[in-house]
Amino acid sequence: MTLDTILANAPRIETHQPWPCAVVDPVAWQQMAGSLAAGELTLLSLWGEAGRIHMAVLRDDTPKVAVLSLDCPDNCYPSVGRLHAPALRLERAARDLFGLEPVASPDVRPWFDHGRWANEPAPAYGFLPVEGENLHQIPVGPVHAGIIEPGHFRFTCDGETVVRLEQRLGYVHKGIDALLAGAAVPRALRIAGRTSGDSTVAYGFAFCRAIEAALGIAVPPRGAALRGVMAELERIANHLGDFGAVCNDAAFSIMLAHCGVLREQVLRCAAACFGHRLMMDRIVPGGVAVDLSPDGTAALLGLLAALRARLPPLVTLYDETASLQDRTVGTGIVRPALVRRFGAGGYVGRASGRDFDARRDLAYAPYDIVRFEVPTRQDGDVNARVWIRILEIEQSLSILEQLLKALPQGPTREPVEEAASEPREGMAVVEAFRGDVLVWLRVAAGRIERCHLRDASWFQWPLLEAAIEGNIVADFPLCNKSFNCSYSGHDL
Amino acid sequence: MLKTLLQGLRTPLTEKRPQADPALVALAATLDQAARRKLGRSLAIREVDAGSCNGCELEIHALNNAFYDLERYGLRFVASPRHADVLMVTGPVTKNMREALERTWRATPDPKWMVAVGDCAADGHVFADSYAVVGGVAAVIPVDLVIRGCPPTPTQVLRGLLTLMEGGGNPP
Numbered sequence: 001m002t003l004d005t006i007l008a009n010a011p012r013i014e015t016h017q018p019w020p021c022a023v024v025d026p027v028a029w030q031q032m033a034g035s036l037a038a039g040e041l042t043l044l045s046l047w048g049e050a051g052r053i054h055m056a057v058l059r060d061d062t063p064k065v066a067v068l069s070l071d072c073p074d075n076c077y078p079s080v081g082r083l084h085a086p087a088l089r090l091e092r093a094a095r096d097l098f099g100l101e102p103v104a105s106p107d108v109r110p111w112f113d114h115g116r117w118a119n120e121p122a123p124a125y126g127f128l129p130v131e132g133e134n135l136h137q138i139p140v141g142p143v144h145a146g147i148i149e150p151g152h153f154r155f156t157c158d159g160e161t162v163v164r165l166e167q168r169l170g171y172v173h174k175g176i177d178a179l180l181a182g183a184a185v186p187r188a189l190r191i192a193g194r195t196s197g198d199s200t201v202a203y204g205f206a207f208c209r210a211i212e213a214a215l216g217i218a219v220p221p222r223g224a225a226l227r228g229v230m231a232e233l234e235r236i237a238n239h240l241g242d243f244g245a246v247c248n249d250a251a252f253s254i255m256l257a258h259c260g261v262l263r264e265q266v267l268r269c270a271a272a273c274f275g276h277r278l279m280m281d282r283i284v285p286g287g288v289a290v291d292l293s294p295d296g297t298a299a300l301l302g303l304l305a306a307l308r309a310r311l312p313p314l315v316t317l318y319d320e321t322a323s324l325q326d327r328t329v330g331t332g333i334v335r336p337a338l339v340r341r342f343g344a345g346g347y348v349g350r351a352s353g354r355d356f357d358a359r360r361d362l363a364y365a366p367y368d369i370v371r372f373e374v375p376t377r378q379d380g381d382v383n384a385r386v387w388i389r390i391l392e393i394e395q396s397l398s399i400l401e402q403l404l405k406a407l408p409q410g411p412t413r414e415p416v417e418e419a420a421s422e423p424r425e426g427m428a429v430v431e432a433f434r435g436d437v438l439v440w441l442r443v444a445a446g447r448i449e450r451c452h453l454r455d456a457s458w459f460q461w462p463l464l465e466a467a468i469e470g471n472i473v474a475d476f477p478l479c480n481k482s483f484n485c486s487y488s489g490h491d492l
Numbered sequence: 493m494l495k496t497l498l499q500g501l502r503t504p505l506t507e508k509r510p511q512a513d514p515a516l517v518a519l520a521a522t523l524d525q526a527a528r529r530k531l532g533r534s535l536a537i538r539e540v541d542a543g544s545c546n547g548c549e550l551e552i553h554a555l556n557n558a559f560y561d562l563e564r565y566g567l568r569f570v571a572s573p574r575h576a577d578v579l580m581v582t583g584p585v586t587k588n589m590r591e592a593l594e595r596t597w598r599a600t601p602d603p604k605w606m607v608a609v610g611d612c613a614a615d616g617h618v619f620a621d622s623y624a625v626v627g628g629v630a631a632v633i634p635v636d637l638v639i640r641g642c643p644p645t646p647t648q649v650l651r652g653l654l655t656l657m658e659g660g661g662n663p664p
Binding site for chain 1: 547
């Protein structure tokens with residue numbers, strides 16, 4: 001049974017937009033798990049709700065995306081992770097949040113649930129056993145040495161060499177799924193926009209597109225263009241920050257100083273044009289909450305010119321500093337096969353040859369009217385992930401210029417009618433700076449019944465465990481920063 | 493090479509010192525004067541994320557850039573709570589981070605201050621009603637200074653820290 005036969009024969013959720021959603025039986029569910037394991041499909045996400053489990057898959061054919069839903073009357077379903085490892089952590093999360101048991105899963109340890117929600121003494125976590133001579137362990141975190149988010153890393157080392165890294169996450173679990181359930185759309189939007197602060201534009205964008213898909217709302221061209229402007233500003237600001245921070249972790253702090261200045265100029269421009277440095281809460285269902293003035297357009301074009309003048313010398317400096325290249329080239333390699341299997345997006349995927357970008361491959365406004373390239377590399381090391389960022393900044397500058405020079409006139413926002421009372425389901429995938437963010441939701445009478453947010457980090461964190469293997473402990477900060485996974489976006 | 497290194501950093505970028513926030517002056521005035529004399533006009537800060545969305549971290553990071561240049565005020569971020577005078581905490585304090593936060597606080601030597609940064613650290617903000625959060629730093633550890641904002645701008649954070657350091661006095 002292929003996905004096409006399932007989509008042709010299984011009952012559909014008719015209100016699910018824009019991609020089809022089929023209600024399947026356990027046999028079909030297991031066959032799709034087999035297709036994922038065979039590499040015929042890519043897992044986009046897996047999530048639960050009371051008595052039901054869903055998965056979203058991606059493929060090259062039309063429809064590119066499909067959702068499969070399985071009712072679990074006894075709160076059990078056949079494990080996808082048993083055959084396809086990328087689903088494991090998602091299944092552990094769904095078990096913690098909704099009590100759904102993945103039958104025959106090789107890993108049913110709690111993930112988000114640290115045993116602390118009921119204010120009782122927390123049980124010990126079962127780290128995977130490691131056997132071998134002369135091995136020692138280095139436990140790091142949850143509180144780390146820098147100004148970064150909390151998580152636990154358990155390194156097992158042979159001398160200086162890391163033979164295994166095991167992550168334990170969930171420390172910043174805020175209960176976002178439960179907060180969203182029952183929330184009115186405006187409140188849900190504010191929460192979604194605070195899932196991962198560095199991607200607040202992308203989350204707002206994805207959440208609103210999912211709402212618009214569910215309710216059939218069309219965004220006016222000017223609103224769509226301004227969304228693109230904000231999304232690209234966010235991408236540039238984050239890539240600049242990462243470029244500087246990776247170099248800083250190789251003790252080349254002058255790059256952080258330069259990139260910090262450029263990043264600050266982007267944020268100030270964002271504040272001047274849109275009223276918030278990180279552009280939080282600026283994207284709303286139907287369009288955007290703020291318009292861009294002619295002065296704002298001029299300021300942004302000035303920013304583009306400044307970045308185009310200032311960035312190339314820094315890139316040359318990066319490329320010609322042998323001591324820096326010595327740290328980044330050949331460090332933290334992720335094999336292309338692993339990236340494909342995990343469907344890892346963003347610079348992690350593209351640095352290891354996975355040619356996917358939601359802006360192009362699941363095109364949405366305003367990216368359907370601009371020209372851009374999706375840079376990829378095959379080497380998959382820290383250097384490749386830095387280079388993808390550099391090349392993406394150049395592409396984003398080009399996209400910004402195209403959008404700003406042909407900014408449509410007219411309204412920025414379509415009024416949203418009082419929503420229908422029957423439930424409607426919508427879904428969206430948006431390319432954040434770190435990779436694709438997926439939002440799936442069911443809305444009825446202006447309230448969210450269930451909303452699932454899947455950060456790109458879900459499929460990148462496990463690859464960091466693979467990237468560090470065989471590297472020295474001292475290179476972990478470099479590898480980690482080159483991934484820059486979100487803790488909050490993952491922990492929800 | 494040298495030209496490239498210094499290009500763009502030659503012209504001074506640093507912002508003028510922000511004025512102390514009158515709303516924070518009264519709070520800061522309650523700090524122990526003797527302890528402040530001991531520490532002089534310098535504070536070592538340990539940042540702890542207790543459940544933030546990482547928006548606050550981005551803006552706290554920005555304090556180190558050439559525009560805000562935190563160290564010119566004698567303020568600097570340190571890697572260990574054992575080196576710190578101030579714990580700067582963000583996030584609504586998730587239940588999964590509560591113990592780690594308490595242990596970090598206990599590892600900080602006296603005299604010490606607790607600064608809650610951001611609306612989440614102040615009262616839990618949009619996450620306040622969740623089963624998974626405590627709902628603000630003050631529910632776990634007494635807070636000396638709250639710097640609000642979602643996220644607060646670097647200028648707002650800097651203003652709060654200067655007010656704390658100078659015991660409520662207006663800057664010269």
